[in-house]
Amino acid sequence: MEFKILKHKLDIEKQIDDFLDLVSESGLLFKNGINDYLKGNMAAFDEKMSHIVDAEHKGDSLRRSIEERLYVKTLIPEARGDVLDLLENMDVLLDRFKGALFTFDIERPIIFPEIHSDFCELVNYVVEAVEAMVRSCRAFFKNISAVADHMHKVSYWETESDKVSTRLQRTIFRRDNLHLCEKIQLRDFIRRVDKIADRAEDASDKLNIFAIKRSL
Known part of the structure; x- marks a missing residue:
């Protein structure tokens, strides 16, 4: 049986959807921005940077508006804390995408062609993990019984x-033609990207608890 957290509160549901x-858009901008960076198309990379900054600003504004309405209108008081925590976790993912792209712009790491394919694969899996988390969130608000249909994919992609x-x-540290500082820089970039999927899984674990509580 379908169970909706927000029931007939369509206006705030629209804000949460937005x-x-x-x-979701920030993940696509991140993925496309990294592809542009690897191709050396810095004009396109800068454009993705600008768009992801706009997305973050809009996201922050929307999240604050949703929080205010939940408190001022005293909506869903029994689930308000869980909803606010969930939105904050999702906002962190958006911020992580932006932060990772900014770090690329600041440090401009040299990613040698032999690992381009694997690096793109890593980025794709991370974006898929976040997208699965987005779908899980939508289900939480629209049909809580469908949350599990998407949540397991977060762990898979992570x-x-x-x-x-x-x-x-392993590939980086086994290369003899890189200085240790170059290896460490590349390792840190890889970990920074991978950490986004870790954060998506952390958010998924919390969402699982929220969904269980609401289903009781």
Whole structure:
């Protein structure tokens, strides 16, 4: 049987949908921005940077508006804390995408062509993990019984990203033509990207608890 947290509160449901759209969009901007960076297309990379900054600002504004309405209108008091925690966790994912892209812009790491394919694979798995988390959130608000249909995919993609991350780090540290500082820089970038999937899984674990509580 379908159970909705927000029931007939369509206006705030629309705001939450818009917020989750921005989280999803930030993942696509991140993925495309990294592809542009690897191709050396810095003009396109800068454009993705600008768009992801806009997405973050809109996301912050929407999240604050949703929080205010939940308190001022005293909506869903029995689930308010869980909803606010969930939105904050999703906002962190958006911020992580932006932060990782900014770090690329600041440090401009040299990613040698031999690992381009694996690096793109890592980015893709991380974005898939976040997208699965977005779908889980939508289900939480629209049909809580469907949350599990998407949540297990978060863990799957997080595991896949861990595998590629480990493989990339092994490849880097076994190269003789890189200085140690270069290896460490690349390792840190790989870990920074991989950590986004870790955060998505952490959010998924919390969402699982929220869903169980609401289903009782």
